[in-house]
Amino acid sequence: MSARIIDGKAVAEALRGRLAERVSALGFRPGLRVVRVGEDPASGVYVRNKDRAALKAGLDSATIQLPEATGEAELLDLVAKLNADPAVDGILVQLPLPRQIEAVKVLAAIDPAKDVDGFHAMNAGMLATGQRGLVPCTPKGVMHLLAAARIPVAGARAVVLGRSNIVGKPMAALLLAADATVTVVHSRTRDLAHECRRAEILVAAVGRAEMVKGDWIAEGATVIDVGINRLPDGRLVGDVDFAAASQHAAAITPVPGGVGPMTIACLLENTVEAAVARRGVREAG
Numbered sequence: 001m002s003a004r005i006i007d008g009k010a011v012a013e014a015l016r017g018r019l020a021e022r023v024s025a026l027g028f029r030p031g032l033r034v035v036r037v038g039e040d041p042a043s044g045v046y047v048r049n050k051d052r053a054a055l056k057a058g059l060d061s062a063t064i065q066l067p068e069a070t071g072e073a074e075l076l077d078l079v080a081k082l083n084a085d086p087a088v089d090g091i092l093v094q095l096p097l098p099r100q101i102e103a104v105k106v107l108a109a110i111d112p113a114k115d116v117d118g119f120h121a122m123n124a125g126m127l128a129t130g131q132r133g134l135v136p137c138t139p140k141g142v143m144h145l146l147a148a149a150r151i152p153v154a155g156a157r158a159v160v161l162g163r164s165n166i167v168g169k170p171m172a173a174l175l176l177a178a179d180a181t182v183t184v185v186h187s188r189t190r191d192l193a194h195e196c197r198r199a200e201i202l203v204a205a206v207g208r209a210e211m212v213k214g215d216w217i218a219e220g221a222t223v224i225d226v227g228i229n230r231l232p233d234g235r236l237v238g239d240v241d242f243a244a245a246s247q248h249a250a251a252i253t254p255v256p257g258g259v260g261p262m263t264i265a266c267l268l269e270n271t272v273e274a275a276v277a278r279r280g281v282r283e284a285g
């Protein structure tokens with residue numbers, strides 16, 4: 001048996017199309033500012049793809065590039081300026097930051113109403129307590145993918161591999177809010193393979209190339225691969241051994257072309273949501 005491939009590129013394109021229509025009905029361009037300090041290679045592709053997608057959807061989007069040697073106070077000043085700018089609806093500070101800057105301090109300084117990454121403790125707390133807030137883009141994108149692929153979530157046994165604040169924890173919260181039975185497993189879990197094999201929905205978000213083997217996948221499972229790992233030979237692979245897992249899964253996301261494009265589409269969606277909420281817009285339909 002070979003799994004159905006969940007086409008994240010196509011789902012993201014459809015979502016971006018709906019967002020473009022929503023934006024054109026607003027009568028103003030939601031503003032997004034991405035701040036990048038230094039030249040971390042992991043964020044390069046992301047920034048380029050995001051700029052292109054944001055402009056196409058009709059957002060007023062710009063990347064502010066700061067030198068690697070930027071100090072924490074300087075970055076905090078910029079965040080304060082963006083917080084105060086009424087034309088800015090969304091602020092995203094690219095991670096990782098250079099070592100002289102404490103990321104948690106910077107994330108805490110972003111106005112939660114403009115925190116389109118959903119990384120501020122206020123938004124994390126809103127998600128954890130079932131209140132409306134801005135939801136991290138990658139796990140939000142995964143929920144869109146599951147819906148688009150018609151994967152039943154309510155009552156399903158879901159296993160999240162990885163417990164980061166950026167993906168694992170918010171992913172678990174969203175699956176739980178959608179009535180899945182959620183298990184979070186991680187590097188200290190005893191018998192990871194066994195725990196993963198119990199999953200009807202497996203979300204892999206550990207950042208280790210092809211760590212999830214074919215025999216970790218239950219027959220008929222849905223496999224969502226959040227990992228984007230660059231191999232020494234330049235190839236891009238996920239956290240899952242795609243070819244082997246495809247022999248067991250019923251549905252699986254590829255890398256590239258799976259979760260990655262959804263992260264970008266959801267960043268645009270969050271920017272539109274932030275604009276609508278902040279400006280008190282009433283949308284038709």
Ligand SMILES: Nc1nc(=O)c2c([nH]1)NC[C@@H]1CN(c3ccc(C(=O)N[C@@H](CCC(=O)O)C(=O)O)cc3)C=[N+]21
Pocket residue numbers: 042043045046049092093094095096117137228236255256257258259260261262263264
């Ligand atoms: N504050 C912050 N928020 C982030 O969301 C954030 C960040 N910092 N720092 C860097 C990582 C990385 N990231 C990606 C998102 C989409 C793709 C993506 O679209 N990938 C495509 C193409 C990949 C390629 O061709 O290289 C795909 O998977 O198909 C990649 C990487 C967001 N990040």
Ligand SMILES: [Mg+2]
Pocket residue numbers: 162163186187188
């Ligand atoms: Mg770990």
